Amino acid sequence: MEKTFLMVKPDGVQRNLIGEIVSRFETKGFKLAGAKLMNISDELAKQHYGEHKDRPFFGELVDFITSGPVFAMVWEGENVISTARNMMGKTNPAEATPGTIRGDFGLTVGKNVIHGSDSLESAEREVNLFFSKNEILSYEKQD
Numbered sequence: 649m650e651k652t653f654l655m656v657k658p659d660g661v662q663r664n665l666i667g668e669i670v671s672r673f674e675t676k677g678f679k680l681a682g683a684k685l686m687n688i689s690d691e692l693a694k695q696h697y698g699e700h701k702d703r704p705f706f707g708e709l710v711d712f713i714t715s716g717p718v719f720a721m722v723w724e725g726e727n728v729i730s731t732a733r734n735m736m737g738k739t740n741p742a743e744a745t746p747g748t749i750r751g752d753f754g755l756t757v758g759k760n761v762i763h764g765s766d767s768l769e770s771a772e773r774e775v776n777l778f779f780s781k782n783e784i785l786s787y788e789k790q791d
């Protein structure tokens with residue numbers, strides 16, 4: 649079954665949005681396969697955001713994502729990657745539709761509450777970067 653990596657960013661944790669965000673994916677019908685509250689090291693941040701290393705905001709991105717705990721998650725389900733992206737809304741909260749997570753809770757493109765993998769390749773890479781095999785659980789759950 650398809651898996652994606654989702655992460656409540658430091659602003660979302662500070663603003664007590666973990667429960668709200670987990671609830672949206674649970675009620676949608678996806679299955680939580682792994683989750684942890686963690687601090688991101690400088691090294692992990694640079695690996696995770698490697699594709700943005702030449703962007704002018706790279707330093708800011710790394711500083712922000714390492715500024716406090718994040719809530720990292722693996723979610724599973726049919727078309728979970730694209731559906732989760734739709735539920736998150738556009739990267740820039742100013743352009744995100746109300747009803748989406750960023751549309752409802754985000755303010756700026758940097759502090760946009762949540763990260764989610766954008767493709768099958770990045771989902772596999774990000775799940776493996778943040779989670780070891782034994783942290784991802786396989787279990788039966790009713791639809």
Ligand code: CMP
Pocket residue numbers: 700705708709739757758759760762763764
């Ligand atoms: P995310 O989905 O975590 O992936 C890359 C992040 O870069 C993106 O969310 C934004 O938070 C961030 N980002 C994109 N554009 C800018 C920008 N102009 N300034 C700061 N951060 C940005």
